[in-house]
Amino acid sequence: NAGVTQTPKFQVLKTGQSMTLQCAQDMNHNSMYWYRQDPGMGLRLIYYSASEGTTDKGEVPNGYNVSRLNKREFSLRLESAAPSQTSVYFCASSPRTGGLYEQYFGPGTRLTVT
């Protein structure tokens, strides 16, 4: 089991460029999440998907879009990157069945927007 995988690991964008961060999990989990982590701010939820075919906004959704492609994959898109989106992005997944709500995280994507 690879768990949760994310690509790319590092990315540098210029202001206004677009990109898609990819996330996949092989644990047959129902729910998937995208977070950003900034110094002193902890982990903040951007979007989540409780099940295949559904997505919902989290705490900081502005400037992002998501797609739950299938049960395994959940992508995060920046349409027009801004310096304020420089951050470390983590994808997570959760069983969300049988009363199990723990989330398992990927290794992260370190994004710099210049």
Place this chain on the structure above:
Amino acid sequence: GQQLNQSPQSMFIQEGEDVSMNCTSSSIFNTWLWYKQDPGEGPVLLIALYKAGELTSNGRLTAQFGITRKDSFLNISASIPSDVGIYFCAGRQGGSEKLVFGKGTKLTVNP
């Protein structure tokens, strides 16, 4: 939005010492989770707690779900250098799909 107050923010200890940290909220939670994050890595789940009063161990780590359901505690016994990192608490309220995270406790262990 909902916040978890995690303390202390940082700790500097000697190898072999025991460590205690906690997480508190003004609201009730149904699930408490503890994670550790090493530099440049994603958070790794250490312990999950699902019942008030529950005490669960994972090696030298022990976590408790507070009786009031508004707090949780993590203890590390006989710390070693590889315990260095940031420890996060997270909680889930009933009916929610989402976790609320604390801002972390940064642990430094001096050999």
